[in-house]
Each structure stands twice: as C-alpha cells, then as structure tokens.
Amino acid sequence: MSMNNLLVELFVEELPPKALKKLGEAFSTVLLDQLKAQGLASADSVVTPYASPRRLGAHVTQVLTQAPDEELLQKLVPVSVGLKDGQATDALRKRLAKEGRGHLADMWPNAKDGPDELFIQNDGKVDAFYLRGLAKGTSLSNGVQVALDEAIQKLPIPKVMSYQLETDCELPGWSSVNFVRPAHGLVALHGSAVVSVQALGLRAGNSTRGHRFEAKKDVVVLKDADSYAATLREDGAVIASFAERRAEIVRQLAAAAAKVGGGVRPIEDEALLDEVTALVERPNVLVCEFEKEFLAVPQECLILTMKANQKYFPLLDAAGKLTNKFLVVSNISPADASAVIGGNERVVRPRLADAKFFFDQDRKKTLESRVEGLGKVVYHNKLGTQGERMERVRAIAKAIAQQLGDAKLVAAADTAARLAKTDLLTDMVGEFPELQGIMGGYYARHDGLGEEIAQAIEDHYKPRFAGDDLPRNTVGLVVALADKLETLVGMFGIGNLPTGDKDPFALRRHALGVIRMLVEKELPLDLREVLSIASNACFATLKNSADVSFLKNIANAVELEDLIYKTCGEFMMERLGGSLREQGFTSQEVEAVLSLEPSRLADVPKRLTAVRAFVALPEAAALAAANKRIGNILKKAEGTVEAKVDAQLLKEPAEQALHGALHSVQPLADKLYANGEYAASLRELAVLKAPVDAFFDGVMVNAEDAALRANRLGLLKSLHEAMNRVADLSRLAA
Known part of the structure; x- marks a missing residue:
C-alpha cells in the first residue's frame, strides 16, 4: 500500500462571505475525519483547509491508496435458527451469502477457509453462530467518495439554492443540484494522480481556475496535491488559504x-x-x-x-x-x-x-418630545408598547435607586429611564439600529440634559456582549439593571424561555449582565429583592396577558414573585455558576457556595475565595467529610431537629469537648462572618477537626434514650449551622 498526500477542491461561484470561514473549516474537518474512520488516513495525518470566495479545499497528508484489511467478528444468528438436523438452515446461508462467504455453510462443521471461519459461541444468553474473517480495506477512490459526500452533506450552509447543470459537465442522472452556490469544478489529487470521484454532477480532474481578472492562465493545471497553494498563487493570482x-x-x-x-x-x-x-x-x-x-x-x-x-x-x-x-x-x-x-x-x-x-x-426634536411616540411602537404583543415598557422600567429604576441613593439619584434615574428608548424613534437609529443608546446619549447632550443623564442613556444597554464595559455611573447602572430585569421578568412571565441554542430575546446575556453589575459593582442588592421589584412592576401587564395560561392561576403579586424567583432566579443562578466555572473555580467550589442560594451576589466571589483558602487547610478534607456525615444523620432523623443543646445531658467526654470547642470558637467565627471576613471565619472553625473526630469515635448519636439522642442531634445541628454559613462544606467531600 502506497501513501501520498491528498488534495480536494470544489470550485464554485462566490460563497456567502459571512459563512466562508465556517464552511472551509467544516469541509476540511469532516473530510479528514471520514478518511480516518475508513482507515485511509492515520492519527498523524494533518489537514490544511483552503477557503476563498470561489473555492473550498483541503490538503490531507499521509493518505493510503488502500485501507488496511481489518479483522471481522460478526454475530450472525442463534444456533436454534441457523442449524437443523446438523445442517445449515436457509437463514444461516442467507446471512453468510450477504457477507460474501456463503460457501462456509456447505463446509459446516469444518467451516474454515483461510482467514474465514464459522463457529459457535455463547453470547451470554444463547449459543450463536459467529463469523470471523478479514474485511477488505476500502480503496482510495471509494473512501474519498464517501468522505467527499459526507463533507458536502455536513456543510453548515446558511441557505441552499437549486440550479441547473451545464450540459458539458453533466453526469448521467444529474440535471439539477441543490448546493450553497453553483459548482463548476472538482479537483481530487492523490500525489499527482487524479482520484476517480464525483460530486454535484462533476467529475474530478486536476485543473481549476484562478482570479477572475488577474490570473496568468485561464485554466490552472495542478501538477500534484502538494503544489496546489503555490501554483494557484503563481498562475491563478489567488491566496487559497x-x-x-x-x-x-x-x-x-x-x-x-x-x-x-x-x-x-x-x-x-x-x-x-x-x-x-x-x-x-x-x-x-x-x-x-x-x-x-x-x-x-x-x-x-x-x-x-x-x-x-x-x-x-x-x-x-x-x-x-x-x-x-x-x-x-x-x-x-x-x-x-x-x-x-x-x-x-x-x-x-x-x-x-x-x-x-x-x-x-x-436634533430638531428633543428626546422629551418623542416620549409620547413610544406609545405607538409595539414592543411585544403580550407585553404592550414601548411606552408601557418604559413605564415599567421607570418603576423598577426608581425602586432600585431608592435603595442605592437619595432623592437626587431617584430623580435622575427616573429621567434617564423615561428617555432611554426615545432614540428608537430617530432617523439615525431607524437607519442604524446598532446605534440605539449611543445616539440617545448624543441627543441628550444636545438637549442640555447633562453628562450624567447622557451617559446613563448611552450605557443602559451595557453590557451588550461578553467582556463589554459596565455603565459608567450609578444612574446608568440603575437604568441598565431596570431595563434587563424588566426584559427577564416579562419574558419569563409569558413563557418565552431560551431553549437549546435558541435565545431570540438574549435572556442569557441579560441575566449575565445583571449578575455582572451586582457582583463587579458590589451593589448592596439582593437578587430576590430586585426580582420582586421587577415582578411588582410587571404584574398588571402580565395579568392582562389572558392567553398565557399559567398566569391565569396567579392571584396576586406575591404569587407572581414566587413564580418568577423560582424560574428566573434559578435561570440566573445557573448562568452565574457557568460564569464562575469559566473564571477557573471548580464545580465543587461553585456548588458549595451556590447551593446555599446566597441572595446577595456581590458576596459570592468572596465566599469562593474563602472556600478555596479553606480547601488548602490540612483539616479541610476531614471536616468536609464529617460535615457530609452530619448532614446525612440529620436527614434521617425523625421529626424536626432544633439547634439546641442541654449541657446537663452531655454525658460523654467527647461530646462535652465538642460542645465546649464550638461554644468557644463560634462567637468569633460569627463576628468574622458578619463582617464579611469569610476566609477568616472558616479558618476559625478548622480547629473543630479534632473534637469532631473524637465525637464520632466515642459517641453513639442514636442512643436508646430519646432525650440523649435529641440532645446529640441538637449538638450536630448547631455544628452543622455554624460550619455551613459561608458554603455547604459537604459539597467539598471527595
């Protein structure tokens, strides 16, 4: 079997420019994968993709002319089906004939011919006939044909077009083709030899075409696979890569x-x-x-x-x-x-x-004069107009501003929220929707509204994408939070949730935007609280959406708040978890913190840092394991366990020592926790390792005496609560 490099090129009319890069990568990747799957290319084979406006190509190294034969072991039929009176049945003969080895049926029971062998083996349930032999490796032309067909089939084509073939390039049976663009040429070279394959009504050859206007030669003849790029550059004036x-x-x-x-x-x-x-x-x-x-x-x-x-x-x-x-x-x-x-x-x-x-x-009209026009622009058929949406955003912005600042901030946030969407009615944004917000900032300055309001209007869409800047001032933060929360609550309220890779309203991006602002700006806002504010602002609108069936059972704003927190809140915590893992925190660390559902997201990074520092302590593994054990004991306990301990019922020295150690360390640990010094709080609790170990070695928790058992469970409950304030340490157990 000889080996050489392979070149495949499809010459087509101008391909969609925004899709070309993906088309080129997909064509070459699938081609190589298929050649490897058939044994024609090895793990050492390397593919070089080519993609220009008028061609898709791939150069693959170390491609065999014939794939190696492979050992075949195939289950055929149960013995009860394939054998009767010691002779092969028609069922067995047909299966063998299908594999091209029908003669083995006549040789039974001595059915061995070279590498081919028919034998009986138990498959774990019944005895069955098996065929052992060698499967002939695929030829280069067959293998490349399969790979080429698969590469074309799996192209991420944005839109297929149908076209008629030219008479001089038609193959028998071809009259029209469905492809991304009309194809006019096919090259397939293994070394210098043309590989006999066809695609899209074309037979493979060794020539292509170059630049429409600057090629030295109308037809560019390729000497071999390896000279493709150089020849095309020299004779065709094309950089193929x-x-x-x-x-x-x-x-x-x-x-x-x-x-x-x-x-x-x-x-x-x-x-x-x-x-x-x-x-x-x-x-x-x-x-x-x-x-x-x-x-x-x-x-x-x-x-x-x-x-x-x-x-x-x-x-x-x-x-x-x-x-x-x-x-x-x-x-x-x-x-x-x-x-x-x-x-x-x-x-x-x-x-x-x-x-x-x-x-x-x-600039001939002020932003203020455009506010009324928002009432004539539909936002969503179930959520009303942009004017109605603006009022909801205003309500949310004012409520958030009241928590973050004084009356001045509330007034500024209200003004910015009222005017934030007015640039949607301008000619510039009508022509260039990408400039919404940006133009609002320019027009606000022209109207004399001041830099703070102008920046807030410009920034209220931020962050627009991953890694984008956050709003520059507090007014902008407030309006940006309000805008994104209104979108999230409104869309979740009417059931427009993201599915798979589909997220037409960019709810994942909105959720991450809210998370980033709460965390990176260290805002003293609770997630449940801001979702509650948004739910209250949206309640009347959502209740009017009579065609949303699950909202018909919502009787009041409190019930809506619970529904939104359960759905939208969970969605946001999932986004936060994914973001933290991307930042380098382990799944164990993230789960340990987020399983407690911390409402103030600004604390999450500090909690994670504390957990990471705790894990590095020598006592961490034993305490995490003990914590998990305690959790399991408390789950199995009958009734409700209260974190109460009667010191008079502490009989064993080990339980007395644990109670004393906890009583000694807890005040400082609680104080550090209250001050946000989470790492120091966990470090204080690390000294409990020895008394915890001694407790489990020397104390029977489920004592026969009900009072003793309840007291010991109460001690464990107290310990469990003290240890799991920063994070659920049991999630760190191996």
Missing part, C-alpha cells in the same frame, strides 16, 4: 496606516476582517479619504456606515478619534490605483452625507 489571506490583509492594513503616519491605526474588528478576507482572493489595501466636514457627525455613525455598508477600515488617531482617511481592501492590483481609490471615495460620500442629514434632522 483563508488564514494566509487574512494575515496578509492584517499586514497590509498596518503598513498602509504607517504610511499615512501621525500614529493612526485601522479600527480593530475581527468580524469585519473575516468578512473582508472572504470577499477577496488576492488583497490589495489602498488609502482613501473623505471630506473633513463629515467629522462633525458622531464618529460611531461614520464608522458604522463605512464598516457595515462598504466593508472599509476607518483610521483612528492615537487618541481613538476618527480621521478622514480610511482603508479599502481591493481584490485587484492595477498599476495605477487612482481609479479604484476615486471610485471608493465617490461611493462612500453619499453614505456619509445621509448620516449627516439624519443627525441634523434628529
């Missing part, structure tokens, strides 16, 4: 910015970089500019229109301010690029003019 093309764009962007000078830099945007990489086959970065008068428009507007509509890279100065120059990644490299530069400058100018027009028009 997505990663190499992306790196070249990054290099050229940096070089062009350096040439402009003044410390400018291209804006960082990974998604834009991936999309532009998917739009060009051989990148050529050019410097363009627009009139400086457009810089009077908020830079977020100009940046967004250049990135979203034109796929340009705006240039920022050293202070992060937009300049009037931008970079274009062209797909052609003419000797004189002035026409390309001029064309792009002409194209962007109307876009910037539109942004300026929207900005000027929007």
Whole structure:
C-alpha cells in the first residue's frame, strides 16, 4: 500500500462571505475525519483547509491508496435458527451469502477457509453462530467518495439554492443540484494522480481556475496535491488559504496606516476582517479619504456606515478619534490605483452625507418630545408598547435607586429611564439600529440634559456582549439593571424561555449582565429583592396577558414573585455558576457556595475565595467529610431537629469537648462572618477537626434514650449551622 498526500477542491461561484470561514473549516474537518474512520488516513495525518470566495479545499497528508484489511467478528444468528438436523438452515446461508462467504455453510462443521471461519459461541444468553474473517480495506477512490459526500452533506450552509447543470459537465442522472452556490469544478489529487470521484454532477480532474481578472492562465493545471497553494498563487493570482489571506490583509492594513503616519491605526474588528478576507482572493489595501466636514457627525455613525455598508477600515488617531482617511481592501492590483481609490471615495460620500442629514434632522426634536411616540411602537404583543415598557422600567429604576441613593439619584434615574428608548424613534437609529443608546446619549447632550443623564442613556444597554464595559455611573447602572430585569421578568412571565441554542430575546446575556453589575459593582442588592421589584412592576401587564395560561392561576403579586424567583432566579443562578466555572473555580467550589442560594451576589466571589483558602487547610478534607456525615444523620432523623443543646445531658467526654470547642470558637467565627471576613471565619472553625473526630469515635448519636439522642442531634445541628454559613462544606467531600 502506497501513501501520498491528498488534495480536494470544489470550485464554485462566490460563497456567502459571512459563512466562508465556517464552511472551509467544516469541509476540511469532516473530510479528514471520514478518511480516518475508513482507515485511509492515520492519527498523524494533518489537514490544511483552503477557503476563498470561489473555492473550498483541503490538503490531507499521509493518505493510503488502500485501507488496511481489518479483522471481522460478526454475530450472525442463534444456533436454534441457523442449524437443523446438523445442517445449515436457509437463514444461516442467507446471512453468510450477504457477507460474501456463503460457501462456509456447505463446509459446516469444518467451516474454515483461510482467514474465514464459522463457529459457535455463547453470547451470554444463547449459543450463536459467529463469523470471523478479514474485511477488505476500502480503496482510495471509494473512501474519498464517501468522505467527499459526507463533507458536502455536513456543510453548515446558511441557505441552499437549486440550479441547473451545464450540459458539458453533466453526469448521467444529474440535471439539477441543490448546493450553497453553483459548482463548476472538482479537483481530487492523490500525489499527482487524479482520484476517480464525483460530486454535484462533476467529475474530478486536476485543473481549476484562478482570479477572475488577474490570473496568468485561464485554466490552472495542478501538477500534484502538494503544489496546489503555490501554483494557484503563481498562475491563478489567488491566496487559497483563508488564514494566509487574512494575515496578509492584517499586514497590509498596518503598513498602509504607517504610511499615512501621525500614529493612526485601522479600527480593530475581527468580524469585519473575516468578512473582508472572504470577499477577496488576492488583497490589495489602498488609502482613501473623505471630506473633513463629515467629522462633525458622531464618529460611531461614520464608522458604522463605512464598516457595515462598504466593508472599509476607518483610521483612528492615537487618541481613538476618527480621521478622514480610511482603508479599502481591493481584490485587484492595477498599476495605477487612482481609479479604484476615486471610485471608493465617490461611493462612500453619499453614505456619509445621509448620516449627516439624519443627525441634523434628529436634533430638531428633543428626546422629551418623542416620549409620547413610544406609545405607538409595539414592543411585544403580550407585553404592550414601548411606552408601557418604559413605564415599567421607570418603576423598577426608581425602586432600585431608592435603595442605592437619595432623592437626587431617584430623580435622575427616573429621567434617564423615561428617555432611554426615545432614540428608537430617530432617523439615525431607524437607519442604524446598532446605534440605539449611543445616539440617545448624543441627543441628550444636545438637549442640555447633562453628562450624567447622557451617559446613563448611552450605557443602559451595557453590557451588550461578553467582556463589554459596565455603565459608567450609578444612574446608568440603575437604568441598565431596570431595563434587563424588566426584559427577564416579562419574558419569563409569558413563557418565552431560551431553549437549546435558541435565545431570540438574549435572556442569557441579560441575566449575565445583571449578575455582572451586582457582583463587579458590589451593589448592596439582593437578587430576590430586585426580582420582586421587577415582578411588582410587571404584574398588571402580565395579568392582562389572558392567553398565557399559567398566569391565569396567579392571584396576586406575591404569587407572581414566587413564580418568577423560582424560574428566573434559578435561570440566573445557573448562568452565574457557568460564569464562575469559566473564571477557573471548580464545580465543587461553585456548588458549595451556590447551593446555599446566597441572595446577595456581590458576596459570592468572596465566599469562593474563602472556600478555596479553606480547601488548602490540612483539616479541610476531614471536616468536609464529617460535615457530609452530619448532614446525612440529620436527614434521617425523625421529626424536626432544633439547634439546641442541654449541657446537663452531655454525658460523654467527647461530646462535652465538642460542645465546649464550638461554644468557644463560634462567637468569633460569627463576628468574622458578619463582617464579611469569610476566609477568616472558616479558618476559625478548622480547629473543630479534632473534637469532631473524637465525637464520632466515642459517641453513639442514636442512643436508646430519646432525650440523649435529641440532645446529640441538637449538638450536630448547631455544628452543622455554624460550619455551613459561608458554603455547604459537604459539597467539598471527595
């Protein structure tokens, strides 16, 4: 069996740019996995993906021409079915014939022919016929065909299109094809040999096509699999590798910015970089500019229109301010690029003019004058209009502000909450929904509302994504909390819960946003309390949603509060647990803390730090195990066990010693706990290891005397409560 490297390429019309990277990765990964599964590729085989606007390809090393034969051991039929009067039955003969070994039936009971053998073996229940032999390894062409079919089938295609095949490339039986884009060529090379495979109505060959305008040759003939990338670059003017093309764009962007000078830099945007990489086959970065008068428009507007509509890279100065120059990644490299530069400058100018027009028009009306219009915008058919939603957010914001500050904070939060959504009615946000909040901040400053209100309006959507900044001031925090809590409670109230990977209302992101604000800003707010505030604000709206069946049984706001805390609160704690594990805390540590359902989330990081410090103590393992044992004893106890101890009933020295030790250490441990010094509190309790061990060695808890038994259970209950205030230490037991 010979071994060589394999190259497979599908040549197609322009692929969806936002999906290209995933398409290329999926095509190459599935191809390699299938080759390995069939024994044609080994664990040492390496795949190199290729993906350009008009091709998907993969280069796989160390691919065999024939997969090794494999030992076959297959159960056929029970002996009672396969044998009659000492002779093979028709049922056994058919099964053997299916495996291409029908002659073994005639040889029974001496059914052995080379590596093939028919024998009887008990399968654990009955005696059955088994076939042992060698399964012929798949050939290269068959194996590549299977792998190619599977790779095409499993492509994460955003949308399939149907098209007619060209007459000269049709295979018998093919007339139309369903694929992401029309395919026009197929390459399959094992070394320099063409592999006989077909796909999408195409037969494999050794030629492809290069750049539409700059290829040296119309048809690029490939010498062998290993020369694919180099030949395509030289003769076809195409950088086939997505990663190499992306790196070249990054290099050229940096070089062009350096040439402009003044410390400018291209804006960082990974998604834009991936999309532009998917739009060009051989990148050529050019410097363009627009009139400086457009810089009077908020830079977020100009940046967004250049990135979203034109796929340009705006240039920022050293202070992060937009300049009037931008970079274009062209797909052609003419000797004189002035026409390309001029064309792009002409194209962007109307876009910037539109942004300026929207900005000027929007400032003719105040945000306050737009409040009434929110009542005409539907938010959700079961939750009313944006105006009704705004009133709910206002109520939540005022209640939270009352807990965090004075009347001034309450008034500021109320103003910001009332105006936060008004920019949804502006022309700029209507054109660019991504600017909601940001434009509200600009218009608030223009209306003379002050920086605090402007920042709060701008920030109330934060954090918009993982790792995003939190609101900059307390007013913004209050409104952001209110906005997200209203969304969570409203959507949970009408049953719009996330399912699987579907979360159309971004409830997971909203939950993490609330958690981050409560924890990172160390806000003195209880989770149950803020959910209760939101439930009260939403109660009337939800009760009016008559078509939500499970709400019909909710009689009052208290019942709704319990329902919301049970569903939404649990959902948020799950998000918190996942976030903490991502931060490096172990599942045991997280469960130990969160199992107590701490209402004040700002305390959770300190509790986790304390648990981690406790685990490092030499007494930790024994105390955790004892704690688990105590918990099990208390669960099995009859009736309710109270944490009360009658010192007169302490008969055994070990129980007297444990009671004394607990009585001695608990006051300081409780004081430290009350002061939030959780690690120190647990450290004080560590001295209980010796008396706890002695207690279990020398004391029978379930004594026959009921009074003694109750007293000892009360001592264990007292110990259990003292040890499990910071975390449930039993969760740390091995």
